Amino acid sequence: MRVIIGYGNELRGEDAFGVDAIKKLQKLGLENTKLISLHQLTPEVVLQLLDANEIIFIDASYDEKNHYALACSLTEQDNLNLSHHISPKTIIYMLKSLYDKKSKFFIYSMLSCSFDKIKDNKRYKNSIDAVVKQLAQKSD
Amino acid sequence: MQKKTIIIDPVTRIEGHAKITIDIDESGKVEDAKIHVTQYRGFEKFCEGRPYTEMPALTARTCGICPVSHVVSATKAIDEILGVTPPKAGVNIRKIVNLAQMLQSHTLNFYHLSSPDFIYGFDAPKEDRNIFKMMQTHPQMARDGINLRAFGQKIIEDLAGKRIHPTGIIPGGASHKIEESTKEAILEQVPDMLKIAQSALEFFRENLHKFQEEIDYLGAFPSLFMAISNDEGTLEHYNGKLCFMDSEGNILKDKIEPRDYKEFIGEAVEDFSYLKSPYYKPMGYPQGMYRVGALARVNIAKTCGTPLADKELIKFKALNGGKPVLNTFYYHYARLIEMIYAIEKIEELLKCDETMSDNVRSTSTVSYERGVGCSEAPRGTLFHEYHVTKDGIITGVNLIIATGNNNLAMNAGVKQVAQRFVDPKNITDGALNRVEAVIRCFDPCLSCSTHALGIVSSKVEVRDHNKKIIKVFERS
DSSP states (O other): OEEEEEEOOTTSGGGGHHHHHHHHHHTTTOTTEEEEEESSOOGGGGGGSTTOSEEEEEEEEEOSSSTTOEEOOOOOSOSSSOOSSOOHHHHHHHHHHHHOOOOEEEEEEEEESOSSSOSOHHHHHHHHHHHHHHHHHHHO | OOOEEEEEESOOSSBSOEEEEEEEOTTSSEEEEEEEEOOOOOHHHHTTTSBGGGHHHHHHTTOSSSHHHHHHHHHHHHHHHHTOOOOHHHHHHHHHHHHHHHHHHHHIIIIIIIHHHHHHOTTSOTTTSSHHHHHHHOHHHHHHHHHHHHHHHHHHHHHHSOSSSOSSEETTEESSOOOHHHHHHHHHHHHHHHHHHHHHHHHHHHHGGGGHHHHHHSSBOOOEEEEEEOTTOBOOSSSOEEEEEOTTSOEEEEEEOGGGGGGTEEEEOOTTOSSOEEEEGGGOTTTTOEEOSHHHHHHHOSBOSSHHHHHHHHHHHHTTTTSOOOBGGGHHHHHHHHHHHHHHHHHHHHHSGGGGOSOOBOOOOOOOSEEEEEEEETTEEEEEEEEEOTTOBEEEEEEEOHHHHTHHHHHHHHHHHHHHHOOTTSOOHHHHHHHHHHHHHHOOBHHHHOOOOOOOOOEEEEEETTOOEEEEEEOO
């Protein structure tokens, strides 16, 4: 099964990218795909991923230069200094080390520097459409 | 030697952003240390002008970890404004959700934030002192933490609609009754969850002998304690009156109606932090320093009121011969007892026939211009005070956040641990970790207390007596 997790805060402008992408994906009725919408990644999320052979994370990532570009990065700022939420890298590590699950995973990040409001609605929606299109094709 | 200041920025494995400064005097000894909360939010101001009906949803956004506490205190404040008494089922649903949140929050602190210190020790290389290493060496413990948190989060989702920012706790009670199938599903898991919580406490207790110096110097000092307490003297998180106890166990003042909190709690403002410093007014500032949260609650409670937690409470109270336990390190111990209590109490409340009633909500219109809601959040006593027009528009808000209550004590703890462990001539990572660890004992939620824009640096700065930076340590 494929699991797609979109996460972010709908009150923080373009941080809602992952959540908005999931809303759009929900309308497509993708087969063999579980969709999860979250505020943030927390440790217990791994329990919803135990049956996944492919995991896709969708979020927004801070970048001042390449606004609305789609990227994939596993770089973490403070991977040892855990707070109350965790990163995709930690989730994948948890699955592997605690549950012996070695799933394929992908990260779709929209680069943004606007976490107060959606700066350019058209470009924001285009970015969502681009991710949704790719994931829908992947499903086919 | 020149006067110097060491800055730890950011403080790690806590929620939110803070830095610590350590001032070195001219003789080379630690003179003072402070925690600076560098975030700012402003909820009290921007809630003004909003209809009272929005307050639970608005104030829940204060935090992604303890939104339930804000929803509970907000709805209790609005209950007062409406002049309604929620039906028993509504109250019990609120209590269960509140306990489920406490369970998941304490679980996160113990398993994911603090246990690396307990497993590897405070002087272990920082590369090892984290959850990744813990998953390698103690995988079952890591899985236990995940299961316990999932249990708490699922209860919140099932009973209150959403895990984060739940919508099912509303003014007058709760939005919907508990389904029989939900009740059974929760009860089915209780024995396994209790085993996990008990084994966590056992692990902690078995390892305590390794941390005698931390027990003695990580914020071990006399202070007052505050919590809400009920008529039976059992552990209470939802309903009750305020109680202040001194470090000898004497009750200074109890049966204080939460709506009268301002008569007893003052809020000082210091220029080095966005976090206010509440204090017990009759003793003045800063002498009126008090502690809240798990340690305060178990010190003030005579019993837990549930069998397994009560057995643990007896052992806990024996630590200081029946007098209040003053060691901040034992916040961890107190949280573990509360985890056991929460699971037992959730079971008890679910098995109560009245909890399953269809009658979960009372309704009314604005009857009073002021309401105060008070509950015990994971980190301590939480106050929401609202003022409204007769049309229900918010004209004033005052929030005393649980973490804020501990501000003076956190500063006292940082100073004590810095004076004990930091050698200005040889500043080790273990010493800096202990300075952070005393803050972690309180499990502060700084995002709740204030808020920043989120850019964090990772360095320790040494400054001379003119505050000029003369040395920088990278922390992460």
